[in-house]
Amino acid sequence: MTTDPVKNFLEVAVTAPVNKPLTYLAPDECKKRLKQGMRVLVPLGGRKITGYILGRTDTAPVGQQIKKIYKVLDNEPLFPKEQVDFYKWIANYYHYPIGEVIKTALPAGLTKKSGRRIKITDAGKKHLAEISESAITGTPWFSSLLHKGAISPHAAAGLWRTKERGLLELWEQKGWVAISIELVGGTAKTKNETCCALAENIDNPDSLKVSEQKTIAVLQKIASATKRRFVPRREITLEYRGAGKALKSLAGKNIVIFEEQQVYRDPFGDSFLQSDIPETLTDEQKKALSSILPAIKEGRFAPFLLHGVTGSGKTEVYLQAATFVLEQGRSVLLLVPEIALATQLEAHFLARFGSRVALLHSGLGSGQRFDQWCRIAEGKADVVIGARSAVFAPLKNPGLIIVDEEHDSSYKQDDGFRYHARDLAVLRASRSAAVVILGSATPSVTSYYHASMGKYSLLDMRKRIEERPLPAVEIVNMQSVKTIAGRPPVFSPLLIKNLQDTLERGEQSLVFLNRRGYANFMICRDCGQAAQCAHCQVSLTLHRSENKLLCHYCGFTVSSKTVCANCQSPSLTAIGVGTERLEHELPEILPGARIARLDRDTCRKRSDYIKILRAVHKGEIDILLGTQMITKGHHFPNVTLVGIVLADTGLGLPDFRAGERTFQLISQVAGRAGRGEKSGRVIIQTFQPEHYSIEMARNHNYQGMYAREIELRKALGYPPFSRLANLKIEGTDNDYVRDKAFRLANMAKKFCKGTEPEILGPAPAPLTRLRDNYRWQLLIKGKKLEALHTFLHRLEGEIGGLSKAGKVRIVIDVDPEYML
Template sequence: MAEVLIDSIPLKDPKPFTYRIPTALQGRIEVGSAVLVPFGNRKGVGGVVTGLTEEIKTEFEPKDILEVLSEGVLPSLMKPLLEWVAAYYSAPFSGVWLAAVPKGILKKKRKKKNKSNEPLELPPVLTPDQVKVLGQIEKNSKSLFLLHGVTGSGKTEIYLRAIGENLERGKQAIVLVPEIALTPQTVSRFRARFGERIAVLHSGLSGGERAEEWHRLRSGEADIAVGARSAVFAPLERLGLIIVDEEHESSYKQDSAPRYHARTVALKRASLEGATVILGSATPSLESYEAASRGEFALIELPRRINGRPLPPVEVIDMRQELREGNRNMFSRSLKKAVEGILERGEQAILLMNQRGYSRFVLCRACGQAVRCPRCAVSLTLHKGKSEYLICHYCGTRALSPSICPSCRSPKIRHFGVGTQQLEETCQELFPSARIARLDRDTTSRKGSHAQILDGFRDGESDILIGTQMVAKGLDFPRVSLVGVLAADLALNLPDFRAAERTFQLLTQVAGRAGRSEIPGAVIVQTYSPEHFSVQRAKEHDFEGFYHEEAESRRELSYPPFGKLINVVASGTTLESTQEAAESLAASLQRRGVMALGPAPAPLSLLKGRHRFQLLIKTEELESARQVLRESLSEQSSPKNIRFAVDVEPLNLL
């Protein structure tokens, strides 16, 4: 018998179906085989075998598999990895398979890719620091490396050289980047060195494009996979190297089931297949840096920028003082003067505002109520287009901006908080001669728009680039001499134990966009919390100092990396039944000796019309806690409207 996941038609609830393997196909079918099966009233649809079982009696007569279409979609040696992911993250195997394999891969016809005749780029001369790091990788007995290099120190060249040596040994490589948006820039850099040996895998591609790249890797036509999170499952049989660039980025963690972390999966895959892993970052995660301090990873460092360029000086502006001195503008006097200066000199600036939209919320000053989403426990964000409208950034609900309060009918409606749209509008007022571009989810929703905006900025078509955290990620513009951060403490106000770490990382990374060429750079950070240690350490470019201070508080509270977390969210259509289900699960865990914080209403207590209660398990023994949780969940007899979502090692508790 075979468990077959239907691939070529969309199903509301994807799950494996049981089929019989006929005598004629015995021995030809294995896990990963692409097969043709009858389904409903269809005579033949494509599917992938996800499991083999002994013949068992069922309530119905299983149908026969009709035909074997191709060799395994995934190399057979990857089956243990997928099984491990399913077990580790408490996810169904079929869900892991769907995350690993491009949707609709069986019904896409292969097209022969035209080979490029572009000459390959010659590698540059290495700096002494780069020579030292490559020597450490080559000679070290460890196969796991944490590359800690300041912004602009040449980490990408280390990746390129390591891949080149890997290819010379007949091996293949995976390069993970944290954002889909980064991929075109990364691909162009890698393709210049390795040509058509590169294949790209990320969800921003069409189904046909992704299936084509997948087949190129599976057939051996390409041997370097570059992509975002899911590229960790690239179908390579001779894997020798996995690179995780900007390894600290939270986008490596999938926020829907299966909730895997690509960095963790990369480490496990390398262990199973005997590959080397290089984790790279200017601001390593506490988890990775702590592992390096314990000797689990070899720590290799690039402490200086290329050509001895200095890291830019950072000026921290106390916006409380600006307000006391009568400045109510979102620009401090220092930042306004600095922008005027770069415009006069014909240079460029990047301005970071990590909140898209026009205003963060709309509030009635009579009754104090914010206009909230009817389906989620959050305020709606004001956006401006042809008209003013409110949008929920969680479920997409839209409404026209009201002229009177929906709660008390008062006309005293005001907009509060600032987003990228309002920042753009203010820049147009303050700097009327400036050419301004904006980079956020609203301006990059169309395919290719992200690359178009960045290419235009690189080519000098705009003077100021405004954006959310997207502008902090790995961008290299030689004419950028100023970076301004408005509302640097937005993340500090979130109920999240990682808030300080995320703030430090964001400030350090965006500061690294300035002064990357001959033009000296400067950074101005505006904040209402200038004394916070994450802001001060970022000002000093002091990762070590930040790490030790943050690690001390994490250790006291047994938060990662000094403890493990499992977050369980119960959701349902009624408040009472959801709370009862969460309390029942908590009681079951307690009977088995596992203590959980809660249950309590989740920070987002209502999401897409569903009430949510949260339990947080803190443990030093992840495997035993996971096993107890599985047992407790299996004994729950909750109403059909109740769902439990399990997030092992969550990055976000919101």
């Protein structure tokens, strides 16, 4: 029997802005063991970077010198060969380099590349030390070289892109510095620690020293309590400080054995929520499962849109479906839009499935994420809960993919690789013959349209558990509320009275404002100029507790005691309201009330978030106020009042989805009220009480909102009646960026056939300057998806030419969620 000859050439996706795989030669010594999905180090443009093997080929590009791979980085593939086509499809759809797609799909820290380390020589110390101190000022890299003796690869990479490169190369020629190439990155790995165990037979333990006998006793005690033979050395020395030296001597006497074992970095910590299995399901839950379970049993792709009002029991449908999938020997993936929601759902899934659950999201440390990824890849975990990037989890044989709060815009990555996790979840399910459930109380207009057209099966759950009523909603027109010193108050009299009444009854309240900080901006009373970010064309937000003005886009800060940049006047006054101001004013209105704030300023770690939620569940907090973090997924049985301070903040955005998002946000936070035995109430404060999104939210009328939105979008030709791509042109020189934007628009119009696709722009982006970059946009609107992508592929070559000089960056954002 003859075997097929091993093909000599490899298709490699490199981690660089290269749109297509590159061809490399497989070295003879490792040719046979190379497989799809393995990492290799390859030469590219004078450096070495990580690449991923996509396949083999007999032929190489004509007229090119084919280089050999430099090094094989894996013994086994990091992803199965079935994933290669998945990654290729994604790269093609989002017009993004396939190597960068794969890099995103894998845990951070797996990418290696070559870097330059610059060291000063003895001759360099002599000559460079004579340079005056004034020359060093403003050049930290030179000071580092002179005083520390070296420049790190990370710092050198930045210098190599500037004019300083020529200077350093000159110094190398003169022998003043030595420049070496070394591999950097690739920090992800398992963590090991030294563990100890007693040997099988211990001779004459009475002859041992007292410290040795005590060490053995401690080891035996811990081993017995934890039912482990090998005990980490750190646990023994923590209990008995003298154990370190004693363990070494015991090992020398062959009484104690040392062994390096992998440390599992637990991501779950202490869960404060309980999850009980209900004795009976509601009729609507049973009906939903009667559609879902047969599709799972048949092992076929079936997309469902589960439209269930807040408190209708969607989570239990997820859990029952997941249980059934696991019984079939397949795995489960649950996506949530943000870490906050992952914490809620993980408790329910941990209670049902225990150690089978793995967690993947950015709130974990890099080591924890790597350990979780390995557990999934090795088949030790077959239930995965995670945020956006978990859609790439290396699950074996997925049978069910759940996208909770499917309408949430957080599923769309807004920089770098701009993918939409919900859409990729549907794609992955179709390629795996799996069921996908898109769940929401307020589905996206696009998803609901797909359900109405038969693309998804619609499952309705319109009643709350135990048929509890949806909360009564009342709207306060803030235009009619009496002003204080010429300004409307933050809290209306009606909201204040309801907060007082709720507090007196021993019940809890939520107060929602989708704006963090103390005030929106600081304005000069003398010249009227607002304090602006030095790097963005946006106002700085006052964060009073930290005495700073902060840019929420780039992180730039100045002291809140600053003077006006325009006229140097110190007379700055705070305008607007944020969650920090609510926290400041509420104690004056309700003295004695226990108040907590939940936003990104108070919850920078997972433990901060859990601490606040635990206090709410224990009844230690009377009023919880916050941003979007309090709107979704929470089940607080004693919360009977929800106050929405400024319900219309999003309606002024230049975005065709503004009305839809406002309805969703109000409906979601309103759904936190009255989920227990007591009925709930919602107070909505707004300056636009007659806007349809607010009116529909008051009546819990999703169908009414959808009918209005779908009519508007059909008339304007927006999704779901078209597909969009936003071309973003950015650079530090506004005139240059504008010129390239118009050149790109002219090229695009030449490629158009008739009116398809439609080219809108170019125009300055609503946020004209961010992070020192001026921004222009070109919106492409197409009725046919295939024609739109054919057009974009033709345009890609022109984009490469326009951005080649490096003065502008042009990004293709397919299916954009925001166009700011």
